[in-house]
Amino acid sequence: MNSYQRVMTALERGEPDCVPIVEWAISRKVRKALCLTAHDQTDIEELLGLDGVSTVAQYNKVCENPDGTYVDEWGVLYKPTPEEINHPIRGPIRTIDDLENYVPPDPDAPHRLGKLAQLVARFKGKKAIFFRHRAAFM
Numbered sequence: 001m002n003s004y005q006r007v008m009t010a011l012e013r014g015e016p017d018c019v020p021i022v023e024w025a026i027s028r029k030v031r032k033a034l035c036l037t038a039h040d041q042t043d044i045e046e047l048l049g050l051d052g053v054s055t056v057a058q059y060n061k062v063c064e065n066p067d068g069t070y071v072d073e074w075g076v077l078y079k080p081t082p083e084e085i086n087h088p089i090r091g092p093i094r095t096i097d098d099l100e101n102y103v104p105p106d107p108d109a110p111h112r113l114g115k116l117a118q119l120v121a122r123f124k125g126k127k128a129i130f131f132r133h134r135a136a137f138m
Helices: 003-011 028-034 041-047 096-101 116-123
Strands: 052-056 061-064 070-072 077-079 087-090 128-132
Touching (some): 116 128
Antiparallel strands (some): 070 077
């Protein structure tokens, strides 16, 4: 049973040959500690022999500020932290006028699916491929 079959069997409530192991997000700090040459999460997922690989929806920065904060395509203001995932500090809608004039990002933008196409080309049928997304208006 390969990694893909293991995950699919478990998702179908069958009994895989062993418990499938996947991870949603692996911190840059952890990746560097495990392997200095790992460029991204996929490298670590493969190095660790995980049963799945994952990627996220891509929302680009549209404005970067001198204090390190930035605004993404949703209009959400973030302040980077030493942790893996930056957290929002202000959303784009504060008034009824903001709501009436709000235009969300294009869901069909060419970059939207991030590395998904590359992961499919590389791992289809070999490993489970997960596409994760965090809520833009957390």
